[in-house]
Amino acid sequence: MTYDPSDDASAAPAPKGPVGTGEAQIHYVAEAEDGIRLDRWFRRRWPHLSNIQVQKMARGGQIRVDGARIKPEGRLTAGAAVRVPPIPEPIVRAPGEHMPLTPADIAFAKSLVIYEDDLVIALNKPHGLAVQGGTKTTRHVDRLLSAWGEGMDRPRLVHRLDRDTSGVLLLGKGPEAAKRLAGAFARRQAKKTYWAIVLGMPKPSAGQIDMPLKKSGINDFEIMRPADRKENGAEPAETAFALISHAGQRASWMALRPFTGRTHQLRAHMKGIGHPILGDPKYGDERSNELSGPLKLQLHARRIELDHPSGGKLIVEAPISPELRAGFQHFGFEESEGDYDPFEGVKRIR
Template sequence: MKEPTSPVSRVVLVRVEPDQAGQRLDNFLLGRLKGVPKSHVYRLLRKGEVRVNKGRARPDYRLSAGDQVRIPPVRRSIPADGRESRPLPDDLARTLERAILLEDDNVLVLDKPPGLAVHGGSNVRVGLIEAMRRIRPAAPFLELAHRLDRETSGCLVLAKRREALLAFHAALKAGGVDKHYLTLLAGVWEGGPRRVSESLTREGPRTRVRNAVVDEGGRSAESFFYPRRHFTDCTLMGVEIGTGRTHQIRVHAAHEGFPVAGDSRYGDFDFNRRMKRLGLKRQFLHAESLRFHLPGRDRPYHVQAPLPADLESVLERLEPVDV
């Protein structure tokens, strides 16, 4: 069924606030025009219908405090604030409220439930960020600071202020965010901790979800694996990542010959089938903890999310061994 659309808006003149200075014009528009296709936003820019201080501007123009941005009439599939009027299902709202691990004026950190996409798309009407915007209607700015795969559970940061978002991204780029995961890998890991430094790239057409592959010409990626518990045919591993490439842990683990349990894309079919009989219904990957700094805070943020019951129950069915 075709999504309902709201009426065409009127011309809007927006004054750039000091906390928005330095933002690219295209990103500013995408944030303002929730529900407008990205391709249409860029078409408005190309045609000169968006004006800055009464003149045309390129998509990469960096806004200054006091700039006046003219936004032409557009038709949206959702309201201008990105918050649909239809209420969230009660169970989803309750689940997300219970999942909040930490909240202050800068960030909101969730223990992301497995099976929930972080944002809506062609096959997902409401993702986590859309749902949280409706749960927090008084928050004028609420954006994903990073992402987790749909099946991955654990610590996920949302920024409540643009300054916090930029600071978190700067910390990520500088290696100032410590991200620790728990994962169950096929096979008995030997030799203790291991650092995997293999560059990654994406392959396949952009019209579908693309695989990540090891490629010397790709983007640098580093994962540090360390065994936590050994079982007869698998190993519970801790993983610390210094970067955050798409599917990084899953691809690095498979490249080393120890794919993530339950991983349908990069995993071992026979091993996954055995794990499914033990109750594993998704990939065994959990964002266990995060530690990071933000400007103006004397102490770092340190947030932990316990291993979910569905993954803990799988471990209880495995036979431990000494290595």
């Protein structure tokens, strides 16, 4: 990882509060949420809220987007700042959700840090750790951010990773740094490189996937499927891919770069071209499941490059996870084979 201040200078979910805080907070719309309705955005974060409660807050002017009023059915834009008024407590709390962090929690959170300066923290998020909580999830990154303090001292999430995807996760220190980082993600200026092991060997070995995706199902059964560009609810989704190494025709180590930020985009796209990521219980098929055996999801956010909030470039690389290392060992891949940028000079199709 490097930070070069000589380079030219140049949202996402914030903490799940402000439940019970008595104060309004600013949350940033994630890149994967571009175009979502305001009422649905609120219900995703605070499922205990009723539609009537959201409508009342919006129509009363308590909710504002970039300083302006918005209707409950209004659409949000990635990177937009949403003023969230105090949210009432849910009647039933998940066990431990509001408990203060233990010394062990704080030590664990700090152990994830792979880069930190005055404005940015980069974590190497492990497999199985959710970024945000839910009714059955009480240990997640969002809660662990209290390890750095509360209020202005509490870092802000500026993008997300799936629970079972490991790798680089960036945090902004303070609202201004978070806004700048989230804006870079929203404007597609962050160059993200993922490593994955997939079924078979894609042909051609490098290219771009331009495949709109549509969300189906709800909650744990939510899945993204390929959709016609004109289909209602279809969202544009683009991914570049490049072969790094392969184990015969059985499996391939791929570099993936999403140009858009749809939910499960990489997993859905690789399945869509017939090469699902190994260890994926949601998007795998019979052949990939058989080849995966005991392997967990073979997807790792390896590298992020974007403008640093204070100027220059920020480049962070996350060491591979134990889960991906198990995949490398199983198929005989050497990490040194990936010591180059397979997407140098690659630009999105659209």
